[in-house]
Amino acid sequence: MADPNPLLSQTSWGEPEAAPPLTEGKLDRRPSLDDTIEHCIGDFGWTQILQVTLVSFAWFFDAQQTFISIFTDAEPKWSCINSNSSSSCNENSNPCQLPRESWSWDFPASTSIISEWSLECAGAIITGLPASAFFSGCLVGGFALASLADSALGRKNMLVLSSLLMSLTGVITAASTNVWMYAGVRFIGGFARATVGTCALVLSTELVGKKYRENVGIIGFICFTLGFLSLPVIAFSLQGSSWRLIYLWTCVPSVLYSIAVFFLVRESPRWLFIKGRKEEFAETLRSIAAPSNRSSLTQSFFGRCADWGEKKQEADVFSALKILVEKGWSCRRLVAVMVVGFGIGIIYYGMPLGLGNLSFDLYLSVTLNALSEFPASLLTFLLIGKLDRKGSVLGLSLFSGVCSVCCVLVRWKVLQIILELMSFFSACTAFDIVLIYTIELFPTCVRNSAVAMVRQALVLGGALSPVLVAAGRTNGLLMSYGVFGVTISICGLFVVCLPETRGRVLSDTMEEEERKNAAFDGIYCV
Numbered sequence: 001m002a003d004p005n006p007l008l009s010q011t012s013w014g015e016p017e018a019a020p021p022l023t024e025g026k027l028d029r030r031p032s033l034d035d036t037i038e039h040c041i042g043d044f045g046w047t048q049i050l051q052v053t054l055v056s057f058a059w060f061f062d063a064q065q066t067f068i069s070i071f072t073d074a075e076p077k078w079s080c081i082n083s084n085s086s087s088s089c090n091e092n093s094n095p096c097q098l099p100r101e102s103w104s105w106d107f108p109a110s111t112s113i114i115s116e117w118s119l120e121c122a123g124a125i126i127t128g129l130p131a132s133a134f135f136s137g138c139l140v141g142g143f144a145l146a147s148l149a150d151s152a153l154g155r156k157n158m159l160v161l162s163s164l165l166m167s168l169t170g171v172i173t174a175a176s177t178n179v180w181m182y183a184g185v186r187f188i189g190g191f192a193r194a195t196v197g198t199c200a201l202v203l204s205t206e207l208v209g210k211k212y213r214e215n216v217g218i219i220g221f222i223c224f225t226l227g228f229l230s231l232p233v234i235a236f237s238l239q240g241s242s243w244r245l246i247y248l249w250t251c252v253p254s255v256l257y258s259i260a261v262f263f264l265v266r267e268s269p270r271w272l273f274i275k276g277r278k279e280e281f282a283e284t285l286r287s288i289a290a291p292s293n294r295s296s297l298t299q300s301f302f303g304r305c306a307d308w309g310e311k312k313q314e315a316d317v318f319s320a321l322k323i324l325v326e327k328g329w330s331c332r333r334l335v336a337v338m339v340v341g342f343g344i345g346i347i348y349y350g351m352p353l354g355l356g357n358l359s360f361d362l363y364l365s366v367t368l369n370a371l372s373e374f375p376a377s378l379l380t381f382l383l384i385g386k387l388d389r390k391g392s393v394l395g396l397s398l399f400s401g402v403c404s405v406c407c408v409l410v411r412w413k414v415l416q417i418i419l420e421l422m423s424f425f426s427a428c429t430a431f432d433i434v435l436i437y438t439i440e441l442f443p444t445c446v447r448n449s450a451v452a453m454v455r456q457a458l459v460l461g462g463a464l465s466p467v468l469v470a471a472g473r474t475n476g477l478l479m480s481y482g483v484f485g486v487t488i489s490i491c492g493l494f495v496v497c498l499p500e501t502r503g504r505v506l507s508d509t510m511e512e513e514e515r516k517n518a519a520f521d522g523i524y525c526v
Helices: 035-041 047-056 057-069 131-147 156-172 179-193 196-206 211-237 241-262 267-276 276-286 299-308 319-326 328-353 362-383 391-411 413-441 444-475 481-497 510-519
Strands: 078-080 103-104
Touching: 035 481, 047 057, 047 196, 047 241, 047 276, 047 328, 057 156, 057 179, 057 196, 057 211, 057 241, 078 276, 078 444, 103 481, 131 179, 131 211, 131 391, 131 444, 156 179, 156 196, 156 241, 196 211, 196 299, 196 444, 211 241, 211 362, 211 413, 267 276, 267 444, 319 328, 319 362, 319 444, 328 444, 328 481, 362 413, 391 413, 391 481, 413 481, 444 481
Parallel strands: none
Antiparallel strands: 078 103
């Protein structure tokens, strides 16, 4: 009688180390964990659609907290109380040089932290402190929490914990009484938020078969765009109301979302397997498998999987990061892709924060930038299976840099905003591709940590952006958009030293990835 599972009838399911040596130019085609999960999960069913969509929606709330300061920390418009008075007040005046009784805010002081706490003359360092504190918190949180999703907690639990803490911190932020408390709570919010996008991306791609992995990753980017786009809508609807309401309207739903993820989403079967939790691995595969394949997921089937064995890892929560830096090839890959990420991040986070320097309506310019993320995500979704990772990232980085520098050189405002949108669109597309690229560059045992570190590099660019934006207000666009463009162009060149990964099967252990590297020895820098 024919074996109902022909995939399992092939050669031994032993440890990866036991594989025969590769012949030149060939990869080991023995069934892997990827093949097993692909066989079990089958087609992209409704269960997977629900799971992936729910996980990816974490990006929606992530975007809101990332860019919320565009509105809560904005300097409101003001008007002269009596333009004919002896105070010589007019629209070109500096309010810091005018008597306080000669002008007033156009909206209630509570609409922004600037007006509520009288920070209009406090200087760029103080007014930019909350945004910088948030991104600094992201940096610290990323380094502190990056390895937990690979080691102790897993993808799902880390996502729930980060999302819940980010949301609760946002609610507390609304109770801030001064800029110092506000900046401190924003730092904590950034710390909690650091791994939300990373865990959502890795978990969503590990819940589906390899056929759909590239496209599934883009769902999160679309959700991020929707979250970004929701901000001007929420802010405009609350125009004239307290800035605190914006935090409450974005964070309370996020708390409810975190609870839903805890009860409705399954853990990554890949992570469960390599951690030796075979019973949970089996139960997870049964719950998300296509109905036509569930009958084949018998105890005998999982017994064969048990014979395969897992790669035991250290109990240290930072073990994944240690593995990354101890291996020369993985350390070089990580450094190269982080440099590329830093260059992209300085434009991706800096451009929206610097929109106030372009003399356009803030709500309109933010909306246009948010809308430009849609075609970027759509383009990536449609072409990710056909795009070479290296060439795409390099071309998009250079094009974004050129457009950013041109924003400094042109004086026509319409052309200026068009160039800004083109630069931001290119950076958004490069951002999407780099995260997918990073998933493909590193094996399962360190993947979440690697993606987290690349996100750290992106956020580092974001942490420096408010300083450059503040400098651009007083010293011209050269100090902001000019530096943005030069940085992303130079950093983008580092992608040439990374291997091309389009069409390659994901590895699960460092040894498996090293065997694949051996088949292409000498072709790539790392």
